[in-house]
Amino acid sequence: xxEQHHHITLQEGSIAKxxxxxxxxxxxxxxxxxFQNIVELDGERIVSAESTVGYIHRAFEKLAERRPxxxxxxxxxxxxxxxxxxxNMGWHMTCEKLLGVQTPKRVDYLRIIIMELARIADxxxxxSIVGVDSGAYTGxxxxxxxxxxxxxxxxxxxxxxxxxNIGRIxxxxxxxSNTAFEKLEKFLKEYPEVLKxxxxxFTRNRIFMDRTIATGAISAERALNYGFTGPNLRAAGVDxxxxxxxxxxxxxxxxxxxxxxxxxDNYDRFLVRNAEMWExxxxxxxxxRKIQSLKGEAAEVYHAEVPExxxxxxxxxxxxxxxxxxHFKIIMGETAIPAGEVYHAVEGANGELGFYLISDGGxxxxxxxxRRPCFVYYQAYEEIVKGAMLSDAIITMSSLNLIAGEMxx
Amino acid sequence: MSLTNEIxxxxxxxxxxxQLTGFETPYGMLSFEAPKEMNLxxxxxxxxxxxxxxxxxxxxxxxxxxxxxxxxxxxxYHLHNLRENHRIRFKVFTSVANTDVFTAxxxxxxxxxxxxxxxxxFGINFVGHPNLKRILNxxxxxxxxxxxxxxLEDQTRVDKDDEMFGRGGSII
Numbered sequence: 001x002x003e004q005h006h007h008i009t010l011q012e013g014s015i016a017k018x019x020x021x022x023x024x025x026x027x028x029x030x031x032x033x034x035f036q037n038i039v040e041l042d043g044e045r046i047v048s049a050e051s052t053v054g055y056i057h058r059a060f061e062k063l064a065e066r067r068p069x070x071x072x073x074x075x076x077x078x079x080x081x082x083x084x085x086x087x088n089m090g091w092h093m094t095c096e097k098l099l100g101v102q103t104p105k106r107v108d109y110l111r112i113i114i115m116e117l118a119r120i121a122d123x124x125x126x127x128s129i130v131g132v133d134s135g136a137y138t139g140x141x142x143x144x145x146x147x148x149x150x151x152x153x154x155x156x157x158x159x160x161x162x163x164x165n166i167g168r169i170x171x172x173x174x175x176x177s178n179t180a181f182e183k184l185e186k187f188l189k190e191y192p193e194v195l196k197x198x199x200x201x202f203t204r205n206r207i208f209m210d211r212t213i214a215t216g217a218i219s220a221e222r223a224l225n226y227g228f229t230g231p232n233l234r235a236a237g238v239d240x241x242x243x244x245x246x247x248x249x250x251x252x253x254x255x256x257x258x259x260x261x262x263x264x265d266n267y268d269r270f271l272v273r274n275a276e277m278w279e280x281x282x283x284x285x286x287x288x289r290k291i292q293s294l295k296g297e298a299a300e301v302y303h304a305e306v307p308e309x310x311x312x313x314x315x316x317x318x319x320x321x322x323x324x325x326x327h328f329k330i331i332m333g334e335t336a337i338p339a340g341e342v343y344h345a346v347e348g349a350n351g352e353l354g355f356y357l358i359s360d361g362g363x364x365x366x367x368x369x370x371r372r373p374c375f376v377y378y379q380a381y382e383e384i385v386k387g388a389m390l391s392d393a394i395i396t397m398s399s400l401n402l403i404a405g406e407m408x409x
Numbered sequence: 410m411s412l413t414n415e416i417x418x419x420x421x422x423x424x425x426x427x428q429l430t431g432f433e434t435p436y437g438m439l440s441f442e443a444p445k446e447m448n449l450x451x452x453x454x455x456x457x458x459x460x461x462x463x464x465x466x467x468x469x470x471x472x473x474x475x476x477x478x479x480x481x482x483x484x485x486y487h488l489h490n491l492r493e494n495h496r497i498r499f500k501v502f503t504s505v506a507n508t509d510v511f512t513a514x515x516x517x518x519x520x521x522x523x524x525x526x527x528x529x530x531f532g533i534n535f536v537g538h539p540n541l542k543r544i545l546n547x548x549x550x551x552x553x554x555x556x557x558x559x560x561l562e563d564q565t566r567v568d569k570d571d572e573m574f575g576r577g578g579s580i581i
Contacts, residue, residue, distance in 0.1 A: 054545035061530075062554060066561045097436060224491070227466055227519030238491070245494045341435045343487060343498065345467075354468060356487070369470040371487075379522040408545055 019047055022390070026055045030394045032129060033404030037381070037397075044389050049382045053375070057408040064368040068333040069095045070169060070311075072368070077163035079372060080406040083122035083349040084164045085114045085154065090346035093248055094355040095169045098342045099309060104301045106294055107171040108250035109287040113184065114157065114166060115249075115346075116280040116287075120191075121150045122349030123231070123273040123280075124198075126401040130270055131202055133398045134211040139201045146194050149187045156180040170310040171303025181288075188285060195281075199274055209267065216396030217265035218384055226380040229373050230351025232400055235272045236264030242347035249346075253290075254283050266392075266399040308335045333363030350374050350401055374406040412461070412493040414439040420461060424454055431500075438498055445501040448484070449511045455488060455497075456516055463488035463497065466513065469523035471531040473505075473556045481505040484533055486513070503533070505556075512538040530555035 025036035034055040040047040060075045067075070076087040089111050096103065103111075124147055128140035151161040156179050158166040167173065202208045218228070223236040233240055241258045243251040259275030261268025291299075303310050307326045316323035329335050339361040345354040354371030377400065385393040417439055418432050429451070431442040443451045455463040467487040475481055480502035489496050503510055512535040513520040524535045525544040532553035535541055543550060552559065 054543075054547075057545040059554070062561055222518070224465055225518045227517070227523075240491055245491075246496075341440070341498075343436075343438060343468075343496070352467065354487070356468065356470060356485070358472060367472045369468070371468040375522065375526075376519055379519070383518075 018042065026052075030133070030397060031402075031404075032398060033402060035378075035402065035404050035407060037393075039385075039390065039393070041390060044391070046385050046388055046390060046393055049385050049393070051378060051381050053378065053404070053407045055408070056404050060370065060409045061368055064365055066364055068330075068363050069337070069365070070309075070330070072365070073167075074163065074165045076370075077165055078405050079353070079370060079409060080122070080348060080350060080374065080403045081162060082125050082403060083118035084162065085118040085166045086122075086346060086348050087353065088164060088166050089115050089249070090344065090348070090353050090355060092167055092169050093346065094342055094344040094357055095309075096304075097344050098338060098340055098357060098359055099169070099306075100338070101170055101304050101306050101309065103171060103249075103304050104298065105250065106291060106298060106301050107303060109291045110172060110176060110302065111167065111249050112251065112254070112287045113284050113291075114154070116284045117150045117153060117187075119280045119349050120277050121147050122401070123277050126349075126398070127202075127270055127273050128198070129398045130212070130266065130395060131208070133395050134208055136201065136205070136208065139198055142201075143194065143198055146187075146191055149183065149190070153180060153183045153187065156183055168303065168310055170306045171301075173311075175300070175302040184284075184288065188281070188288070191281065195274070195277055202270070203274070211392075211395060212267035212270060212399070213265060214263070215266050215388065215392040216269075216384055216399060217263050218380060219264060222380070222383070223264060223377075226383075227376040228351065228380070229377070230348065231272045231276060232264075232269055232377055233351065234259065235261035235268035237262050242345050242352050246345060248344070254286050256283050266395050269399045337361060337363065345371070348373055350403065350406065351377070370409050372406045372409055374401070374403050375409070378402055378407055412490060412495040414497075417461060417495070417497060420458065421451075421454075424458075425451070438496055440498040440500070442500050442502065445484075445503045445510050448486075448501045449513065449516075451499065452486070452488075452513055452516055461490065462492060463490050465489040465491050466517040466519050466523070467496070469513065469520060469527055471527045471533055471555075473531060475505075475557045477502070479504050482508060482531055482533060484510055484527065505532075508532055508534045509536050510534070511536050512541075514538055529553070532556070 020041045022039050022041055025031040026034045036052040037049055039049045064072050073088050073091055076091045077084040079087045124143050128143050131139040154164050155161050157176055158164050218236055220236040220238050223233050237260055239258045239260050244258060256279045259272050261272050311330055312323035312326050317327045337359055339359055342357045345352045351373030353373060356369040357365050358367040360366040385396055414434050421429055429441050429443050433440055455461050467489045470485050472483045482503050482505055483500045485500050487498050510533055512524055524538055527533050528541055529543045529546050530553055
């Protein structure tokens, strides 16, 4: 048998480069969203990484300059689309701050229920995806049907599931139906078991621990300098939570702890998110009890009495002059908006979600800027993964909960 | 001793005298203005001074006011003292002809992308920035889209002029 050698003629100097360039994204199974990482590899170790974002930039800030306040809510849906209701509520509260609208207690509690459900849905996705990226698909598939229960509650309240456009300036578009509360009770009853089982799958799982402990770590100091907020900052040991530091929506009445980690690694981020889900459950239960204890008119109200900003009921629009006038004025943007500058922050699932709104008294914002937590902390990724194994960098990406919609705005 | 707007204002005025102007507290947040060549001095002072300690950069963005000739662009910083839980905002104004503003990346790593975003949309030239290039828009773009001279709507449409949005002209 004759020996056959196929020689490839290499260009001179072409093997001078000792490292490999690998392109992760913009569409890659590891990125779970549209963004890109170009990593320089020495074997399996990352020498350097460069992150690129902007593939789904939709010019929301520019769009917002041409929309009346109430039309901006659907835009906010599309920031962190895993927890749209928090974005919606944050936006309503920003407007309410500008307009000086006081919401009734029941509205605050209902909002808290929705926001905490959204937080659970978001953390559930993030943590189960960390599982997927470390090779454990089961948890992800298992919890999906319980996220579905949350989405059914959204659906009952506002009619949609992912991009919710839930609530209005001043409250909710309609009262919660009995079905909504039944679905909530079902969730509160069934979910603790599920979360416990989910934790059993991962928390003390030898393989999972080996993959996540001491990988993707960031120190508290660096995390603060990089503008980290939310679970990722708390995992590094800083107990900053907007709900506690600058309470909004009556969060000051609620009893909950702020879970923190110590090392800021992938495992701590996982644990902090899990612990936060338990806290959110407790907050929802407290809010539900508070709602049940309300009496008389306060037990039925679902929006503030602000006819200038809150759309009247459709049946009133068709039968009452006053309601018809307000309906037109709101839709045509004829209501007076005060001039002013407002910064309002809420604790989004990824951290401090801020709205910087400048109004010049026109019908639309003069300038609106979203402080997106994901965008701010993703820039630390290059530093975190430098020197790490490629497979650890993948888990780091999912445990930071990078949401392309929130990065690009 | 907890930090209040009055204390911060007093500290700043002791240090910088009347170079800082426009102190006000819209919706409770202390807000002031600094000359643009002083932005780093103010940031560093706010960061280092033990009684102030604004060591968390919440946000950098910009605003375009085309009618303010010579100071068309405002760069807005939101800072947070996490220990005392106190937030402040300060602005530097720059002309659209010369948009040089010193970068804050030496103090805050988080300023890197925030400034790239601000450059991308408003064309603020952050002097000393390690990697000042576009971040959300395409690299080939040759204008700064968040400036007010680029209206959102199709220019041929007549049914959606500024008048319909409460600005310019009068409502009949």
